[in-house]
Amino acid sequence: MSEGAPIRVGLIGYGLAGASFHAPLITALDAFALTTVVTSRFDSVGQAMPDVRVESDVAAVLADPAIDLIVIAAPDAQHAPLARAALTAGKHVVIDKPFVTDPADGAALVVLAEAQRLMLSVFHNRRWDGDFLTVRRLLDEGMLGEIALAEFRWDRFRPAIKTGWRETPGAGLLNDLGPHLIDQAVELFGMPEAVTGDLASQRAGAAVEDYVEATLHYGARRVIVSAATLVAAPRPRFALHGTSGSFVKYGIDPQEAVLRGGGSPRDPGYGVDAVADHGVLTLGDGSTRTVPSERGDWRAYYAGVAAAIREQAEPPVSAGAALDVMRLIALVRQSAREGRTIPCPAGGV
Numbered sequence: 001m002s003e004g005a006p007i008r009v010g011l012i013g014y015g016l017a018g019a020s021f022h023a024p025l026i027t028a029l030d031a032f033a034l035t036t037v038v039t040s041r042f043d044s045v046g047q048a049m050p051d052v053r054v055e056s057d058v059a060a061v062l063a064d065p066a067i068d069l070i071v072i073a074a075p076d077a078q079h080a081p082l083a084r085a086a087l088t089a090g091k092h093v094v095i096d097k098p099f100v101t102d103p104a105d106g107a108a109l110v111v112l113a114e115a116q117r118l119m120l121s122v123f124h125n126r127r128w129d130g131d132f133l134t135v136r137r138l139l140d141e142g143m144l145g146e147i148a149l150a151e152f153r154w155d156r157f158r159p160a161i162k163t164g165w166r167e168t169p170g171a172g173l174l175n176d177l178g179p180h181l182i183d184q185a186v187e188l189f190g191m192p193e194a195v196t197g198d199l200a201s202q203r204a205g206a207a208v209e210d211y212v213e214a215t216l217h218y219g220a221r222r223v224i225v226s227a228a229t230l231v232a233a234p235r236p237r238f239a240l241h242g243t244s245g246s247f248v249k250y251g252i253d254p255q256e257a258v259l260r261g262g263g264s265p266r267d268p269g270y271g272v273d274a275v276a277d278h279g280v281l282t283l284g285d286g287s288t289r290t291v292p293s294e295r296g297d298w299r300a301y302y303a304g305v306a307a308a309i310r311e312q313a314e315p316p317v318s319a320g321a322a323l324d325v326m327r328l329i330a331l332v333r334q335s336a337r338e339g340r341t342i343p344c345p346a347g348g349v
Contacts, residue, residue, distance in 0.1 A: 069091060070082075080102070121322075122322035156231065211228050237250060
């Protein structure tokens with residue numbers, strides 16, 4: 001890659017994540033040039049991006065010396081082998097969440113990336129949700145005092161089971177939404193001392209868990225991360241309660257809806273939360289006020305990727321941080337399976 005030239009990207013996978021998230025974000029930044037997509041959906045790519053080459057074989061992009069960065073938006077089980085092949089081929093790598101399905105594979109990828117002196121990062125884009133940025137600001141400003149209870153919830157109402165790999169064994173709601181929720185919790189509060197997990201398959205015929213509740217223990221503080229599929233009246237997305245007050249926020253960051261609807265990150269108003277969805281701060285004296293949401297912008301993730309490749313800056317989400325999340329997910333599964341609280345190993349998981 002010559003100095004000043006765009007970072008040339010090969011995108012593996014053109015399903016929901018590849019088509020609605022990664023491709024629009026990459027093409028919205030001048031630092032990147034999306035040159036190749038690996039998919040069987042030739043027509044879809046051709047209609048959306050007629051100048052982008054389409055390949056059916058991963059080997060074609062891995063062997064292409066013109067490609068600097070591989071973005072993996074394939075099904076979860078393919079993340080580890082594809083990342084291993086891309087790093088071995090000398091490419092920087094971005095992996096859509098979850099990082100891997102087996103933490104041992106993630107640890108091996110971290111070692112390989114370091115040995116190859118290549119950037120390896122995981123797409124925890126929800127760090128740049130407007131509601132999460134608002135929560136972070138309130139905590140940084142000390143508006144809530146010492147947090148006693150924090151709840152991060154992501155509710156859906158999907159009684160029908162969709163076809164596709166996300167509903168098959170090895171996937172499930174914990175691997176789908178859990179990485180975002182746990183990553184946000186760890187970003188704010190660090191690694192917990194112990195975890196308690198509860199998983200269930202509540203819909204008839206469900207092959208994987210569609211209900212998740214995990215409690216992260218921090219001394220007397222409790223942080224609850226939860227996702228459910230049969231909730232028609234969603235609970236607060238964020239609810240934090242501390243010694244000085246509470247903050248409660250409903251609604252989901254609007255960026256996903258815009259991108260899935262065919263919008264662009266360059267559209268005016270992108271990432272701006274609806275006024276009706278702004279959170280409410282309640283202070284200890286009973287007074288309340290609405291807190292305008294910060295503007296969310298997932299482009300910040302890819303801007304960080306560009307800086308990491310061009311300037312050797314720290315990745316926007318380190319592979320080590322993503323590995324910690326996957327290790328916590330493994331502990332949540334163990335806790336749910338054994339019916340007990342699982343301590344996190346000393347020095348982290």
